[in-house]
Amino acid sequence: MLNNPGVYVHFPWCIKKCPYCDFNSHPLKDDVDQQRYLDSLLEDWQDQSASIFAHADNQKALESGFKTVFFGGGTPSLFRPQLMAKLLQKLPLATDAEVTMEANPGTQEYTNFEHYLGAGINRLSIGAQSFQNSQLAKLGRVHNCDETVAAVAKAKAAGFTNINIDLMWGLPGQTLEDALFDLTSAIALSPQHISWYQLTIEAKTEFAKRPPLLPIDGILAEIENKGNELLEAEGYSRYEISAYARDSAYCQHNINYWSFGDYVGLGAGAHGKISGRPNILRTQKASQPRLYQGEPAKTSYQTVLDEQLPLEFMMNALRLIDGTEQQTFTQTTGLAWQNIEKQWSELVAQGLVKADRCSTTELGLRYLDTVLERFVN
Ligand SMILES: C[S@@+](CC[C@H](N)C(=O)[O-])C[C@H]1O[C@@H](n2cnc3c(N)ncnc32)[C@H](O)[C@@H]1O
Numbered sequence: 379m380l381n382n383p384g385v386y387v388h389f390p391w392c393i394k395k396c397p398y399c400d401f402n403s404h405p406l407k408d409d410v411d412q413q414r415y416l417d418s419l420l421e422d423w424q425d426q427s428a429s430i431f432a433h434a435d436n437q438k439a440l441e442s443g444f445k446t447v448f449f450g451g452g453t454p455s456l457f458r459p460q461l462m463a464k465l466l467q468k469l470p471l472a473t474d475a476e477v478t479m480e481a482n483p484g485t486q487e488y489t490n491f492e493h494y495l496g497a498g499i500n501r502l503s504i505g506a507q508s509f510q511n512s513q514l515a516k517l518g519r520v521h522n523c524d525e526t527v528a529a530v531a532k533a534k535a536a537g538f539t540n541i542n543i544d545l546m547w548g549l550p551g552q553t554l555e556d557a558l559f560d561l562t563s564a565i566a567l568s569p570q571h572i573s574w575y576q577l578t579i580e581a582k583t584e585f586a587k588r589p590p591l592l593p594i595d596g597i598l599a600e601i602e603n604k605g606n607e608l609l610e611a612e613g614y615s616r617y618e619i620s621a622y623a624r625d626s627a628y629c630q631h632n633i634n635y636w637s638f639g640d641y642v643g644l645g646a647g648a649h650g651k652i653s654g655r656p657n658i659l660r661t662q663k664a665s666q667p668r669l670y671q672g673e674p675a676k677t678s679y680q681t682v683l684d685e686q687l688p689l690e691f692m693m694n695a696l697r698l699i700d701g702t703e704q705q706t707f708t709q710t711t712g713l714a715w716q717n718i719e720k721q722w723s724e725l726v727a728q729g730l731v732k733a734d735r736c737s738t739t740e741l742g743l744r745y746l747d748t749v750l751e752r753f754v755n
Pocket residue numbers: 398399400401450451452453480481482504505506507544545546575576577578579580
């Protein structure tokens with residue numbers, strides 16, 4: 379296992395399914411048996427940790443504990459803070475571990491933000507998406523703008539000092555002014571971090587079946603350029619394609635993914651990645667909550683083949699604006715840089731990547747798909 383591993387914990391339920399969402403989330407029908415889900419997570423952890431700790435090098439990598447935990451969903455904030463606390467007590471964590479939870483405005487978590495903090499969660503990611511009620515309605519969200527503003531205020535009052543706001547852009551019928559209004563409204567709440575995702579229409583979603591009218595390319599380009607300028611001017615520096623942070627409040631959990639680090643995946647549909655000798659393994663849990671809870675200790679393992687590694691590494695590392703050092707490629711994949719030297723030199727000659735770092739140029743970032751194609755075997 380590589381150093382600084384993280385843990386991802388998935389909560390697969392939401393109040394209702396949003397029409398653009400292809401995450402493993404299921405609309406709540408009745409009350410979820412929260413204790414049963416916790417028991418499943420604990421059994422899942424017990425089983426995966428037994429195989430992880432069976433290897434001496436993993437024990438070494440975990441000597442000072444997991445560096446990050448991410449409670450994602452779905453809607454983890456539908457769950458009682460006591461449940462998060464019980465799971466966190468079982469995980470060996472570094473003393474300064476970053477522990478994030480996604481929180482949806484308009485869910486029942488409002489009253490107990492301080493309890494989440496007490497449970498050991500020290501970073502909140504609040505799913506605002508937009509600050510226009512008409513837009514939120516088109517996105518099928520259960521909350522309105524006032525609820526987002528209230529959620530951020532309550533999180534701050536509870537003592538959270540590391541808050542992310544998720545926004546999307548390129549939304550149905552969105553103008554440049556609408557997009558900048560959303561950003562300005564988020565910035566006015568002074569979060570440490572803003573994630574600003576371009577809406578993508580994912581297969582098998584409601585939006586794929588009944589596509590909404592999206593802004594034309596010219597408007598999208600304007601939104602992207604002006605939005606980046608606004609964020610930078612307000613002190614949010616872009617460190618990944620969609621991630622912006624003030625005062626270096628980068629999301630350590632995601633940086634670990636983008637640096638091709640290791641992580642354990644717990645919960646329905648969760649993925650994990652564990653490097654070992656000689657192979658890198660991907661883990662996956664059953665997606666359906668019913669199946670997962672029926673057999674929480676069942677984990678599928680898949681070996682990442684050597685020929686897949688360059689593309690997998692680049693798909694992550696090149697999302698980072700500064701990329702990584704070239705030696706990170708060797709440290710995480712076990713492959714020598716010479717394996718990709720030829721493609722890399724050609725991309726350097728085309729002005730798409732840098733010569734001395736595993737990083738794109740500005741041009742390469744704009745044409746990332748073209749860059750990545752060079753690593754498809
Ligand atoms: C795991 S998701 C959902 C978190 C939380 N349940 C919520 O909806 O607020 C994390 C973020 O991905 C973004 N996202 C989800 N679907 C997307 C899509 N189709 N295109 C772009 N961004 C998307 C949203 O900003 C969302 O907050």
